[in-house]
Amino acid sequence: MSQQRAQSSGVASGGGPGFPDLPEATVARLPEYLRALHNLADAGHDTVSSEGLATAAGVNSAKLRKDLSHLGSYGTRGVGYDVTLLIEQIEQVLGLHETxxxxxxxxxxxxxxxxxxxxxxxxxxxxxxxxxxxxxxxxxxxxxxxxxxxxxxxxxxxxxxxxxxxxxxxxxxxxxxxxxxxxxxxxxxxxxxxxxxxxxxxxxxxxxxxxxELQILSFHEHRKSTLTALPAKVVGQ
Amino acid sequence: MSQQRAQSSGVASGGGPGFPDLPEATVARLPEYLRALHNLADAGHDTVSSEGLATAAGVNSAKLRKDLSHLGSYGTRGVGYDVTLLIEQIEQVLGLHETxxxxxxxxxxxxxxxxxxxxxxxxxxxxxxxxxxxxxxxxxxxxxxxxxxxxxxxxxxxxxxxxxxxxxxxxxxxxxxxxxxxxxxxxxxxxxxxxxxxxxxxxxxxxxxxxxELQILSFHEHRKSTLTALPAKVVGQ
Structure with missing residues (x-):
């Protein structure tokens, strides 16, 4: 999506006690994790592996683990993340406890x-x-x-x-x-x-x-049509 | 000579000749540059400095120069970028020459x-x-x-x-x-x-x-309210 940060780094450097120092890209992914976690909770899951949550949120699991480590959430080996606890942690960081x-x-x-x-x-x-x-x-x-x-x-x-x-x-x-x-x-x-x-x-x-957003998709359409126009052996596979 | 075209250096891996290998974040910013360039053209500008274009597009100029270098556009020292040429280059890469x-x-x-x-x-x-x-x-x-x-x-x-x-x-x-x-x-x-x-x-x-999008803004609201609640000397600068 096309977004742009006009002001403020979004990083809470010098940001005060108890407030995590999060990269902007991590902040942007937290709502995705939250939505996936709510879906898992609704479906009756108590825990979720990093791979499972990553798939549900559409990111790779290494990135997800790194993002969540910023919140101090590392999951439990062989068990994964506690769904309810992780929802609370993310909602707390995003300030969603207040309307x-x-x-x-x-x-x-x-x-x-x-x-x-x-x-x-x-x-x-x-x-x-x-x-x-x-x-x-x-x-x-x-x-x-x-x-x-x-x-x-x-x-x-x-x-x-x-x-x-x-x-x-x-x-x-x-x-x-x-x-x-x-x-x-x-x-x-x-x-x-x-x-x-x-x-x-x-x-x-x-x-x-x-x-x-459409122009970005246009780039991919353009790229794909360029590849399709090439002989198969040049494109490979 | 205002701008150079790279000889399809950085071709997409397994991609076609002449198709630049662009980071996704660069692709996402190209439409922003394009819009800013159209505004500059409408206002009668023939050339624009990287700082001027960066300001108009809301990014920092080092990032802009790096993005445009992927297209083979480096501008001319002391002159800047040719507005019309850069519009053509970006529209070409984004595949906007066809509806x-x-x-x-x-x-x-x-x-x-x-x-x-x-x-x-x-x-x-x-x-x-x-x-x-x-x-x-x-x-x-x-x-x-x-x-x-x-x-x-x-x-x-x-x-x-x-x-x-x-x-x-x-x-x-x-x-x-x-x-x-x-x-x-x-x-x-x-x-x-x-x-x-x-x-x-x-x-x-x-x-x-x-x-x-609103949840991401909520994070910043939450962060700001946390900072505001702190003594000024802790917030620092």
């Missing part, structure tokens, strides 16, 4: 889909407010919540204790929205607009650009 | 948003078919295109020359959809369903899970 309030800005097609996305609530996120710049859209009910005007961001973010903003606006509006969110106190932004956001130190940005 | 036909499966909220996402068409992708398993949805017009039933996948993928499938179904339907797409001849899948797909060798899968 986080999210503001969603830009209620076009994508915004509607995000507002209705069931996966947020089931994994600890509460969409607490919807905003749009278009006054014709203000008051529209989406998933039972009324759309509010951008000019209310500062007040609502404070009232609702919102720390995460999701930007689903066109690219040319995204920086202004990011500035408003940051000014209101938001410290993490998930950006769906196809642009790079400038934010102050201490604000984390992750970017999702759907067309970039 | 790729995409099938979108699962026309719920997210599917509707994806079907209407303007960013696909503007960057070389043509959504050629929409599919859903729900017969009540078949025939519905989305962005001017009628939704077809899943059972038509094999015929339509062949007729339309579709190589990329986008899965926007619930998790429990995604594997069956992936199997159908692969059986029909699709060789790249963009998966929005929150699950790991099993696919044969030679099929590329990229996964977008919106809640995982």
């Amino acid at each position: 986080r309030a999210v503001a969603l800005v830009g209620i076009g097609n994508l915004g509607h889909a995000l507002a209705r996305y069931a996966g947020f609530a089931s994994r600890g996120f509460h969409i607490a407010a919807l905003f749009d710049a278009d006054r014709d859209r203000v008051g529209e009910l989406v998933n039972g919540m009324a759309v509010r005007h951008m000019s209310d961001i500062a007040a609502v973010v404070a009232d609702e204790g919102i720390s995460i903003g999701v930007i689903a606006t066109p690219a040319d509006a995204a920086q202004v929205v990011a500035d408003d969110l940051v000014a209101a106190g938001v410290t993490s932004i998930l950006n769906f607009a196809p642009c790079v956001l400038a934010v102050p130190d201490g604000v984390d940005v992750r970017k999702v650009d759907l067309a970039i | 790729r036909a995409v099938a979108l499966v699962g026309i719920g909220n997210l599917g509707h948003a994806l079907a209407r996402y303007a960013g696909f068409a503007s960057r070389g992708f043509h959504i050629a078919a929409l599919f859903d398993a729900d017969r009540d949805r078949v025939g519905e017009l989305v962005n001017g295109m009628a939704v077809r039933h899943m059972s038509d996948i094999a015929a339509v993928v062949a007729d339309e020359g579709i190589s990329i499938g986008v899965i926007a179904t619930p998790a429990d339907a995604a594997q069956v959809v992936a199997d159908d797409l692969v059986a029909a001849g699709v060789t790249s899948i963009l998966n929005f369903a929150p699950c790991v797909l099993a696919v044969p060798d030679g099929v590329d899968v990229r996964k977008v899970d919106l809640a995982i």
